[in-house]
Every structure is written in C-alpha cells, then in structure tokens.
Amino acid sequence: MSFPTPGKPVRGSKSGNHLMALFDLLGRSWSMGIIWRLHEGPCTFRALQERCESISPSTLNKRLKELVQAAMIKRTLEGYALTKKGEEIFQLLHPLEDWARNWAKDF
Amino acid sequence: MSFPTPGKPVRGSKSGNHLMALFDLLGRSWSMGIIWRLHEGPCTFRALQERCESISPSTLNKRLKELVQAAMIKRTLEGYALTKKGEEIFQLLHPLEDWARNWAKDF
C-alpha cells in the first residue's frame, strides 16, 4: 500500500508537486478527521474507530497505513499516536475550527 | 446536488459538527486543489480544468457546484472566482505549502 508521494504523480500534479501530494493525502476520506481525533491522545485501533463515530475498519486501516508511511502517525506502546509532523499538521489545521464555526452560521 | 452541510450528518459526525462538515467538504477529491488554483485569479471552466492538469469535467463540475453552495466560490463575469470566504480558506491553507516543501525532503 502506498500513499501520495511527493515527487511522483499525484492528483493535481503529474510531477508530484509537494503541496498537491499533501492535498491528495489529506483529501482522502477521513484523513483530516483521524489526525484531528488522534490529537486528543494516543489510542488503540478500536478506540480510534469509536472516536471517529462511523469509520469502517477497512478504511481506518488503510488511512492509518498511509499516514504512518507519510510520517504523520506512529505506533507506540499506547497505540497509534501523532508524530512530530502529525502534530504540526494538526496545528496547521487547527485554525479551521474557528473558521468553520463562523461559516456554519450561514446554514 | 448537495454538499456536506453543517448541522446535518456528515462523515465524522452524525450531528453535523461544523468542523467535520468542513473536513468532509475539503476532503473530497480536488476540493483543496480547486481553491488553490482559483486563487491565481478568476477563470473559465475550461481554463480551470487546465490549471488543474488532470481533473475530469464531471468531477470539476460536481466540485464547483458544491463549493458554490458552500459559499466559497461564485460566478462572475470573468468566470469562476473565490468568494471572500473562499479567499479566507485559501489563507488558512496557505501555510501548508511551506510545510509540504519541508515534508517532501524526507522522500
């Protein structure tokens, strides 16, 4: 199993532009949700599945493998956890929360 | 055609948590890429298709309709363009570019 690798063709860039590779990775179902939920703390596969409310084990497994390969998630004695890079991505996504709150008002 | 609406069930939240709705929307293929490319300036459907390098018209059309409904994109005399909200989202995504550059070094 592979993940959208910078330097290889990805969605949005035949030459594998790094940003497009990142968009391809984060733009898969549940990617951002998993990172978000994992930030609450390391946890087991099954617990993570529950945090996500409705993810199937097959999808969770696939996404986890990709994110591990992409160095955003690692396995620890306490289960799956964000790496330093994963934590950084979380911090970059963080501002979306407030923005989304505001955005939601219009619906 | 509908988009992940805050307040209604979305991927990651049965109650439609606004952030999960946003993740659902942005986490569809090409969503972030389209926003990114549109920031270069308003343009026509066909031109946007070329900016995206490899998007199919059916997917582009679907994504555009969703993003228009989500108030991130509007139609103008010059073609499709980011709205104020779309521009804000772009600004929030912007830091990902530098991060991705760095991340890419490890592959």
Place this chain on the structure above:
DNA sequence: ACTTTTTGCTACTTTTTTTGTAGCAATGCT
C-alpha cells in the same frame, strides 16, 4: 448573416474508493 471556435457543460461507461458486515487469530485476564 453565416461559419467557426470556444465554452460549459451532460451522458455514459469503466475504474477506484469507500462502506458495511462478519469473523478470525493473537494477546491478556481470571
């Protein structure tokens, strides 16, 4: 006014992703 080009799609089929459900092997607890 009429031809040509460009534009914004739609229609349709194929391929890929995601979902949903069942369940099994490994580990740990009692």
Place this chain on the structure above:
DNA sequence: AGCATTGCTACAAAAAAAGTAGCAAAAAGT
C-alpha cells in the same frame, strides 16, 4: 482452560471519481 478484547482481514455492495465523446449556446471572426 475459558472468555473478552484487540487489530485487524475478507468479501460483497454501494458510492465516488475518472475518462471519453460530444452537444447546445454563446462569442468571435469574416
């Protein structure tokens, strides 16, 4: 030993995305 929990895998079904062709409307050119 027996039972519960964990981390998955297998498989089928549904949904999303890709790929290709082409048409109707508008714009541009002559």
